[in-house]
Amino acid sequence: MKTKLIFIIFLLLSIQVYSQNWQTDFETSKELASKxxxxxxxxxxxxxxxAPCIKLDREVWNTQEFQDLAKDKLIMLQADFPRRKKNKxxxxxxxxxxxxxDKYNKNGYFPYVVILDSDGNQIGSLGYEKTTPTKYFEKIVSFED
Known part of the structure; x- marks a missing residue:
């Protein structure tokens, strides 16, 4: 029993370490980006x-490789539109x-990745691509130049 409890605690801590630090508030994201x-x-x-959103999440956002690259350069802001009642x-x-x-995704594309400067001005956009986390990160930061 004690071994199972230790394993469960370790598993929960591991999930915390590998989870992306998502923001859900635009104004907070702008402040963090400015600072x-x-x-x-x-x-x-x-x-x-x-399905492509779930793939992008699994293949890029939730990888340790992407998170290591992103931590000093990106503020991740999530605008989720779940359909299941339990995820409302x-x-x-x-x-x-x-x-x-209404402002950044008028055509309703999913997934749609909008790159913004710290003032909230759009400087680029991407969708799902079958690529490596590093290459996806490089595309994101290339809009900054």
């Missing part, structure tokens, strides 16, 4: 229904995401 001289990566996704966002968060979509 840290970083760019904002706004990700429009359907976390529980969009608060009304406030849903309205916030809708406002972001």
């Amino acid at each position: 840290g001289d970083k760019i904002i990566v706004l990700v429009f996704q359907g976390s529980d229904w969009c 966002l608060s009304n406030e968060q849903q309205e916030h995401n809708n406002t972001l979509a």
Whole structure:
């Protein structure tokens, strides 16, 4: 029993270490980007229904390789649009995401990755690509130049 408990604690701590530090508030993201001289990566996704979104999450965002590259350069901002009732966002968060979509994702693409400067000005955009985390990171930061 004690071994199982230690294993479960270790597993939970491991998940914490490898999870992306996602922001969900636009104003907070802009403040963090300004303070840290970083760019904002706004990700429009359907976390529980969009297959390419789930792939992008698994193949890029959740990899240790990407997270190591991103930590000093990027603020990750998530605008999720789940469909399943159990994943429903608060009304406030849903309205916030809708406002972001009205401004940055008028065509309703998923996944849609919008690269923003610290003032919230769009400097580039990407979608899902079958590539390495490093190459995806390099594409993101190339918009900064």
